[in-house]
Amino acid sequence: MSAVMITRKVRKWEKLPGKNTFCCDGRVMMARQKGIFYLTLFLIIGTCSLFFVFECPYLAVHLSPAIPVFAVLLFLFVIAMLLRTSFSDPGVLPRALPEEANFIEMEIEAANGNVPSGQRPPPRIRNVQINNQIVKLKYCYTCKIFRPPRASHCSICDNCVDRFDHHCPWVGNCVGKRNYRYFYLFTLTLSLLTIYIFAFNIVHVVMRSVDHGFLNTLKETPGTVLEVLVCFFTLWSMVGLTGFHTYLISLNQTTNEDIKGSWSGKNRGQNPYSHKNIIKNCCEVLCGPTYPSVLDRRGLMQEDSPAAANSEGPCSFDNPVAQTTKTTAPLIPNEHTPDDVKPSIAAEKSSGPKDDQPPAAMLPPLASPETDAETSIAKNQ
């Protein structure tokens, strides 16, 4: 064992695999590309600012001071929902540690039996019965787990997400189990805000035009034209999106399932997750328990910077979590298996460590499990 080792405490988020960016020391978690999110923020804040500057003084005096007050509350709620959706963990499933990955590999190989050489092994699928419906669980080659029902791998963030809905570039994050309700409330309240601003813009223009004339009104409040344009285009898309998600919630389906047609067409009415009752479905999705994050981004862990090669002995045993982080780059987990475990795993299965290589190299292009329709980027394994 090496005598020279520099250990420093790092937060676990620094070593998480996947393509997320973290801010505020792990408290904030987003996708890598945030440009469109900034655009969303800019549009919302910009349009509302114009509304407060140009329309609100007139409306507060001539109609009611409640109008700007309600607008402020609605605006704050929209921003709160947007930030919650964007900054929270959507329900990322952590990747399997080496021992777990090996355990699953062994089970798969035992189940497949002997595959004659030259033939491709069968796709890695596990069948479970949920409410009298057979659901197929696919194996994720990146995360080395069988995905739980309704989970899916997002290629943009390179994570498996529980109850994966879709990856939304407008909020700069995936929408999954943990932040779906915030996303829905965001679309709903943004629709309301857009309708509100649009309506009161019209009211304001009409009222002012009666006194001053139409063209003068536009000259006095130039922001109006911009607001009406933004609101007009936003309105149709937001109302449409809110309606679509209301429909999905009432059926307890995800966007992912809807796109793939899992429970439509010939499978209509067979969704095993639905309570067959619109109110129950809505309550479960919107008022269900708030699931905690299983990622533990802010936990502390030891990072060993070894001076020599064989340094992963005693320290790694105390901090098994350290092993997770070192398996980010290589797909073969056994390179970083702690020395304590290596002999036992090797003893259990004589060719254990080497078996990971052929499956990983052979299977991905053939089984191509990650053909999730919602991602526009082709995944190459």
Added chain:
Amino acid sequence: SSKFHNLQDMQHTASLVTKVFIQRDYSEGTVCRFQTKFPAELDNRIERALLEQTVKTLNSYYVEAEKVGGQSYLEGCLACATAYIVFLCMETRYEKVLKKISGYIQEQNEKIYAPRGLLLTDPIERGMRVLEISVFEDRGSSGSSPSSSMSSCSTAR
């Protein structure tokens, strides 16, 4: 973590032999539930009834945490009314139950599992995917268990 320290206090010469993973049981949907099927590798390490009891108790805790009922509605509506800002200072019911679970697992480890050379890992540390049971062996013992666990591994398949 504290669990390791407990185990190391009690079994200074222990070394990790293997890990057994109890998988999730999805027969009732996406609710968190672990299989009560007894893994063959632990045949001669622990009585079936004890492990079954542990898993059943854990499952009941998860049912309590994920229950969609009056209290969760109240919590949800109240939080929504405050734009979920209240979650920044309040502990949700799920988090409270998770704390109870972690205490239960620690207690089970100390009373039942560590004396038998086993260690349970809280499922939350494995993404709620598996209940990991680490199997330890005293270096000083005759070492019959590793080979018997190997043979039971191969015959179980």
